[in-house]
Amino acid sequence: MALDFRARQAANQRKTILLLAVMACVMAAVVWAVAYYLGYTSIGVVPIAVFVVVGGSWWSYYASDKLVLTMTGARVVDEQQAPQLHNLVEEIALAAGLPKPRIAIVEDTAPNAFATGRDPAHGLIAYTTGILQLMDREELQGVTAHEMSHIGNRDTLVATVAATTAGAIALMTDLAMRIMWFGGGDRRRDNDNNNNPIMMIIALVVMILGPLAALLLKSAVSRSRESLADATGVSFTRNPAGLRRALENLESNTTVVHSRSTALAHLWIESPLDNTGTNKLFMTHPPLKERIAALRQMEGETV
Amino acid sequence: MNAAVWVVVGIAVLAAIIFFSQYNGLIRKKVAVDEAFAQIEVQLQRRNDLIPNLVETVKGYAAHESSTFEKVVQARAAATAAHGVAEVAAADGAITQALRGLLAVAENYPDLKASANFLSLQEELSTTENKVGFSRQYYNDSVRTLNTAIEVIPGRFFAGMAGATKRDFYEVPDAENRNAPQVKF
Numbered sequence: 294m295a296l297d298f299r300a301r302q303a304a305n306q307r308k309t310i311l312l313l314a315v316m317a318c319v320m321a322a323v324v325w326a327v328a329y330y331l332g333y334t335s336i337g338v339v340p341i342a343v344f345v346v347v348g349g350s351w352w353s354y355y356a357s358d359k360l361v362l363t364m365t366g367a368r369v370v371d372e373q374q375a376p377q378l379h380n381l382v383e384e385i386a387l388a389a390g391l392p393k394p395r396i397a398i399v400e401d402t403a404p405n406a407f408a409t410g411r412d413p414a415h416g417l418i419a420y421t422t423g424i425l426q427l428m429d430r431e432e433l434q435g436v437t438a439h440e441m442s443h444i445g446n447r448d449t450l451v452a453t454v455a456a457t458t459a460g461a462i463a464l465m466t467d468l469a470m471r472i473m474w475f476g477g478g479d480r481r482r483d484n485d486n487n488n489n490p491i492m493m494i495i496a497l498v499v500m501i502l503g504p505l506a507a508l509l510l511k512s513a514v515s516r517s518r519e520s521l522a523d524a525t526g527v528s529f530t531r532n533p534a535g536l537r538r539a540l541e542n543l544e545s546n547t548t549v550v551h552s553r554s555t556a557l558a559h560l561w562i563e564s565p566l567d568n569t570g571t572n573k574l575f576m577t578h579p580p581l582k583e584r585i586a587a588l589r590q591m592e593g594e595t596v
Numbered sequence: 597m598n599a600a601v602w603v604v605v606g607i608a609v610l611a612a613i614i615f616f617s618q619y620n621g622l623i624r625k626k627v628a629v630d631e632a633f634a635q636i637e638v639q640l641q642r643r644n645d646l647i648p649n650l651v652e653t654v655k656g657y658a659a660h661e662s663s664t665f666e667k668v669v670q671a672r673a674a675a676t677a678a679h680g681v682a683e684v685a686a687a688d689g690a691i692t693q694a695l696r697g698l699l700a701v702a703e704n705y706p707d708l709k710a711s712a713n714f715l716s717l718q719e720e721l722s723t724t725e726n727k728v729g730f731s732r733q734y735y736n737d738s739v740r741t742l743n744t745a746i747e748v749i750p751g752r753f754f755a756g757m758a759g760a761t762k763r764d765f766y767e768v769p770d771a772e773n774r775n776a777p778q779v780k781f
Contacts, residue, residue, distance in 0.1 A: 380719070381722035384723065385730070387734060390737075391702070476773075528737075
């Protein structure tokens with residue numbers, strides 16, 4: 294069923310909300326499982342896990358632009374240094390009704406780009422020297438529109454929420470397992486509460502599978518945000534062909550960016566990890582073929 | 597306090613939340629439309645400011661094409677005097693057409709096309725045309741959002757209170773002028 298870009302945007306937004314809701318349920322289930330299995334005095338493990346993960350995640354969200362600049366070695370460029378690039382980005386900022394983000398360049402022959410920043414006022418878009426050489430103005434503008442969409446749709450925030458939840462789930466179950474292993478937990482020594490063995494097993498299964506479910510959900514959220522960014526980008530340029538040709542270019546180009554840390558993989562327009570045999574369920578981006586097909590459909594719709 | 601009181605309080609709070617979000621939402625959309633229109637005017641002004649430079653550069657190589665220059669200068673003067681969406685859009689269309697004529701003239705002068713001055717103006721003119729186009733697009737998007745919000749329920753009950761009325765889309769009158777003049781040589 295061919296959808297125009299507005300319908301796709303709406304569909305992807307709903308998908309994100311659904312996925313985050315499911316993640317919240319998984320979190321609730323894990324909290325219950327930990328409490329049930331270990332007894333309520335070990336419930337202290339929950340606030341500890343949440344506090345640690347929230348503290349770490351939210352600091353990195355708040356300082357995301359500075360952090361990413363340091364980790365990738367990108368340098369900010371002004372209008373004198375890259376006039377055409379600045380013009381191109383400013384055009385998209387006008388179409389999006391967003392403030393113009395800062396622009397940075399990463400020295401790397403692999404073509405790629407990313408966007409970050411805690412909100413549109415602190416936005417940053419970075420391009421590798423590779424992508425600037427490979428793509429023409431129209432393609433580069435399509436890529437820029439995609440990146441600007443991430444900023445406009447607050448995807449740094451969404452990713453942080455998803456990562457925080459997944460991280461908290463992982464840490465909670467980890468702590469709970471350790472407590473269990475070292476013979477802690479009141480439940481097992483408790484004689485006067487009904488220790489339903491079936492519920493105990495269910496609780497254990499939830500604790501083991503919880504982190505895996507959270508990881509799958511986090512990847513699904515990332516993919517739906519990428520599809521949303523593609524559709525939103527089209528709403529800015531009204532030219533799906535630009536981004537589509539850019540992605541086709543990326544498809545045939547096999548060099549990968551040097552900065553391949555898993556922490557940053559989701560930020561790039563083409564994940565450096567996606568060709569390393571990652572299972573489709575864990576991919577941070579939908580496969581390039583799917584994205585290109587979706588854009589071709591949008592080309593059919595747009596006058 | 598009995599349950600009935602809590603229910604009433606709950607309903608009152610809910611009603612207040614709905615009221616504020618609807619009213620404020622309309623205000624924001626209204627302001628967004630005004631800002632978007634101002635942005636179009638900013639970009640049109642930038643284009644107007646580029647024109648004298650462009651005319652002088654072309655004149656340097658093609659002095660006798662006076663009728664073409666006249667058209668551009670006149671269109672620019674008219675644009676400066678325009679107010680309101682319809683007038684601005686019409687003046688915008690006239691300049692686009694005049695610029696197209698000027699650039700067509702420039703086609704015939706290879707010395708002009710190769711000059712450094714003209715080349716640097718190329719990028720400026722091209723990006724300015726794009727910016728005018730995108731700012732028009734964003735204005736129309738904002739108008740669409742506002743007009744829709746005013747017509748749907750429950751928005752329409754708050755529209756009068758918020759002073760929000762339907763706004764006009766920015767329409768380019770002549771179909772030919774919908775495309776920016778090409779600056780590729």
